Amino acid sequence: MSERDTKLLAVVGAQRSGTTMLLEALAHSAALEVHQETSAAVMNGFRMVSLERLAAVVAASDAAGVVIKPLDDSQWIDHMLANLDGSRAVWMFRDWRDVVNSSARKWPGHGADIVARFVAGDDAWLDWRAERVAAGTREAFLALCEEVAAGDDHAGWAAWWWLRNRLFFDLGLDRLAQVVRPLGYEGLVMDPASWLAQLCAFAGLPDADVMAASVHARSVGKSAAPTVPGAVADACDQLFASLVEASALAWRP
16 A cells, blocks of 8 residues: 555445446545546446556545446456555445446346357356356356346346346455445445445545435336246245345444
């Protein structure tokens, strides 16, 4: 870390889980240097340039904290935590139903494409999506894919939500609460002042009352729950419950 003891916080997890809102809230603090996933300072093509570049940005910062959002590199967050002293991370998660609806609106057809590429074993196309997927998890995911009809975008996005968030446990992040914690979207938007204060305390960042002003709960349950196959819905429900439980344990007083 730098001589000014600048702290580093990475916000990771699945897309459409509230990470942009969280970074926008943190950006309201003048004490923080916030980098979205398009920041050329640390990112290239939505991927982190390197840990060396990140360490250099942190060392050169005059801010009390640097915040980054390397979503496409969430599967490598344990490496960042192990190699950059004092770094912290939060794994954002959100009810899969709202994530599916949001993803299908933003990237129509892409959920079905992801399933089709996994079934075909096209890891070159999948790129970061297939990195560090445990063999057993991939097998379970392919079993879920068998329940997804060709072109069923909502079911595809639900299966993808399951696969992406399964990484939190497969990487053993649930056993590293001192450096990384799951942060639920619903809790954050319902009580932003409290959760932002807890987040800042965990990451060693200065708290600022102004940060909560931009957080809202308008998208919670905004649309009707998507219709997906029962096996896929059950798997997502079980994993969401596990994330909620892990979050409660990680943030308990």
